[in-house]
Amino acid sequence: MAQNIYDSDDFFKEYIQLPRQTIGLDGAPEWPALRSLLPTDLTGMKFLDLGCGFGWVSRWARDNGAVQVLGVDLSENMLAKARGFPADEAITYLRADLDSLELLPNTYNVAFSSLTLHYLTDLPRLIAQVYQALEAGGTFVFSVEHPLFTAPRRPEFIKDSEGYTVYPLDGYLKEGERITNWMADGVMKQHRTLATYVNTLIEAGFTLCAMDEWGPSDELIAEHPGWERSRIRPPFLLMKASKLFQQ
Numbered sequence: 001m002a003q004n005i006y007d008s009d010d011f012f013k014e015y016i017q018l019p020r021q022t023i024g025l026d027g028a029p030e031w032p033a034l035r036s037l038l039p040t041d042l043t044g045m046k047f048l049d050l051g052c053g054f055g056w057v058s059r060w061a062r063d064n065g066a067v068q069v070l071g072v073d074l075s076e077n078m079l080a081k082a083r084g085f086p087a088d089e090a091i092t093y094l095r096a097d098l099d100s101l102e103l104l105p106n107t108y109n110v111a112f113s114s115l116t117l118h119y120l121t122d123l124p125r126l127i128a129q130v131y132q133a134l135e136a137g138g139t140f141v142f143s144v145e146h147p148l149f150t151a152p153r154r155p156e157f158i159k160d161s162e163g164y165t166v167y168p169l170d171g172y173l174k175e176g177e178r179i180t181n182w183m184a185d186g187v188m189k190q191h192r193t194l195a196t197y198v199n200t201l202i203e204a205g206f207t208l209c210a211m212d213e214w215g216p217s218d219e220l221i222a223e224h225p226g227w228e229r230s231r232i233r234p235p236f237l238l239m240k241a242s243k244l245f246q247q
């Protein structure tokens with residue numbers, strides 16, 4: 001059973017204060033890069049939003065022409081926020097665990113997931129589900145916390161003996177559970193290497209189209225000087241894959 005930390009009151013009251021939730025997509029600095037991986041025109045498309053949270057991308061998909069959107073999330077807190085926006089009968093929000101979700105075959109044109117898959121214990125199962133749920137020609141775009149970010153036992157910048165700020169990489173090749181104290185104590189995530197993300201897509205049948213080890217641009221650093229540290233190690237990994245053939 002997945003952890004569902006977003007339904008913990010202590011975690012949630014901190015989490016909802018993040019700009020990416022108070023402002024929405026404009027508060028997520030990696031969104032322009034992620035959006036650039038998605039089809040520019042979603043007219044007539046069926047869109048799947050895995051770990052939809054407040055539903056920001058589900059609503060964006062509708063605004064950009066999607067005819068049907070399924071947003072899936074484990075957290076009742078997150079789904080309550082999504083359902084608090086004006087109702088749209090073309091968007092369905094479903095409470096489900098992505099570690100056991102079953103999807104209808106050959107149904108969606110685009111599958112999307114933002115900053116959720118690093119919580120899953122069985123990623124190959126979910127990716128295989130996504131592959132069979134996409135129509136031929138379908139696109140899968142997702143972001144996760146970058147493997148260099150998730151690897152260490154203590155994922156915090158430190159000063160080295162010469163006073164340089166460094167990120168203490170350890171355990172990179174040791175995949176599996178990591179417990180961190182981000183927003184609340186005991187948050188459980190799964191560390192996977194970059195090769196595992198790539199190979200999991202390939203083994204499911206996907207063709208890899210693009211990858212981005214996202215970090216802040218010069219312009220963003222000028223606006224937010226504190227983000228310079230994100231150049232020491234990338235915070236996010238963005239990937240785009242295609243299902244080229246019918247099963």
Ligand SMILES: C[S@@+](CC[C@H](N)C(=O)[O-])C[C@H]1O[C@@H](n2cnc3c(N)ncnc32)[C@H](O)[C@@H]1O
Binds near residue numbers: 006053054098119120
């Ligand atoms: C960092 S939030 C991202 C939310 C949204 N995608 C966004 O970018 O604003 C991660 C989301 O994944 C959901 N989540 C985590 N584990 C999950 C699981 N096993 N099944 C479904 N949703 C899960 C959480 O409830 C949360 O809404």
